[in-house]
């Protein structure tokens with residue numbers, strides 16, 4: 001029997017800096033809060049935290065660092081009130097090596113407490129790059145959003161980010177299976193004993209071991225991704241999502257869905273400079289309008305809910 005539940009924790013990643021991860025996280029949070037939902041934003045950019053600036057907090061008194069270093073035991077106690085109704089903020093850790101490099105146990109503790117927080121939605125804004133910390137936080141979140149623009153470098157980084165996150169997940173899921181871990185390492189390198197180039201090849205390779213094959217397909221089905229195209233100036237820009245979808249399908253056997261897009265809007269930059277969230281700065285701007293449509297999906301749509309099943313969910317790619 002299948003049941004659908006709403007996802008509480010959403011991570012926003014994308015590999016490249018400056019593509020609008022923080023802008024989107026904040027904008028979505030503001031819209032959901034305006035729709036009456038309790039939202040907590042977390043700055044998960046360990047090393048380059050700036051979400052507080054975007055929402056108008058100049059000097060955060062407590063940050064995620066206080067929780068990670070156990071100066072504060074409950075995550076709830078470092079949620080700052082903001083000037084906006086229904087929105088709380090957990091500020092990012094400073095660029096202090098120790099704090100910016102939490103252990104696996106610290107990350108698990110963080111995620112467990114996030115699940116217990118008194119909020120309808122928790123939005124986690126991730127940093128750029130593919131460090132293990134960023135990938136783990138992304139993988140621990142049931143909701144996974146990848147932000148990119150139509151620029152080639154952004155598309156490359158977005159795909160690289162998705163691939164790294166998936167490999168990290170599979171390496172963890174199969175840490176005790178030397179065979180699969182070896183194949184994951186070999187994939188993409190030329191001199192392999194077996195001709196392996198994609199996850200599809202790996203699945204075919206596992207045909208003689210149906211249990212393993214089904215398990216792998218289940219892991220892939222769990223890895224549900226949503227794509228957000230930012231700074232859209234033309235219909236052509238929207239097509240960049242198809243590029244990501246194609247490479248994900250061909251090489252990773254994943255089927256990411258398009259969540260939506262944000263129009264390019266000069267008002268966003270002005271809002272940043274005024275330390276005001278852009279949907280508040282210019283309610284009827286182009287970017288704000290597209291964001292509202294996305295936020296509505298979070299409230300009504302089953303499309304954004306994971307499918308929980310005791311049976312193996314077959315991957316549509318096979």
Ligand SMILES: Nc1ncnc2c1ncn2[C@@H]1O[C@H](COP(=O)(O)OP(=O)(O)O)[C@@H](O)[C@H]1O
Pocket residue numbers: 016017018019020021022023024128230231232262263264265266267268269272287
């Ligand atoms: N939709 C948009 N339209 C115009 N400018 C944007 C838009 N989204 C982001 N920007 C600009 O890009 C900058 C970087 O965005 P930011 O969210 O900080 O990137 P990231 O978090 O991915 O590093 C913002 O300061 C803003 O000036």
Ligand SMILES: [Mg+2]
Pocket residue numbers: 021022023045125126127
């Ligand atoms: Mg950012």
